[in-house]
Amino acid sequence: MSRKYFGVILTGFTFTVFLVFSLYEGSNLIDDPFEWPRSTPFTHLLVSNPVFPQDIVWLDFFVYAIKFYAVYPIMTLISAALLLGLTIQKMNKSKQVYSNIFGIFLGVIMLYTSLAFFSAQSLGSAVFRYTLLFIGLMLVLSASYSIFRYKTSKVQP
Structure with missing residues (x-):
């Protein structure tokens, strides 16, 4: 494997490790069965009233970790954003404008997700929400700046 993809592989590995820890x-x-009504939104989509621990969907473990143990979910989010950024940078070599539009689209999705779906019920969810908001904003701004720089470098004086 060349050194060209070392950052992507290392970031993918750290993302996987932080996701498993989360x-x-x-x-x-x-x-904590008393937390099941409030911390299992994905389980309630599939099972109306979860009774057994086997009924809980694994995505709800991540939701619970966001609410009460926010360090590893935030590190998962940061490594996922870095992985997205490196992937967009690798795509940027050939089709710069399209990959930056994709970056803006992903940033807008992150901004929408942070504003629409995360309520600040606990400190962990508030920190996760603001981290998601910050990463989405940085992704939109950096991709917009890259498009602006690309368009202005193509203009002949």
Whole structure:
């Protein structure tokens, strides 16, 4: 493997490790059945009233970890954003404008997600929301600046 993809591989590995740690910390949800009505939105989409721990969807472990153990979910989010940024940078070599438009689209999705879906019920969810908001804003601004710089470098004086 060349050195060209070392950053992408390393970031993908750190993303996977932080995701596994987040899911492990979120598995404490199994021991807290009183939190099931508030911390299992994905389970309630599939099962109307979860009774057994086997009914809980693994995405709800991540939601629980965001609310109560926010360090690893935030590190997962940061490594995912870095992985997206490196992927967009690798795509940027051939089709610069299209990859930057894709970056703006992903940034807008992050901004919308942070504003629409995350309520500040706990400190962890508030920090996760503001981290998601900051990363989405940085992604939109950097991709917009790159498009602006690309368009102005093509203009002949």
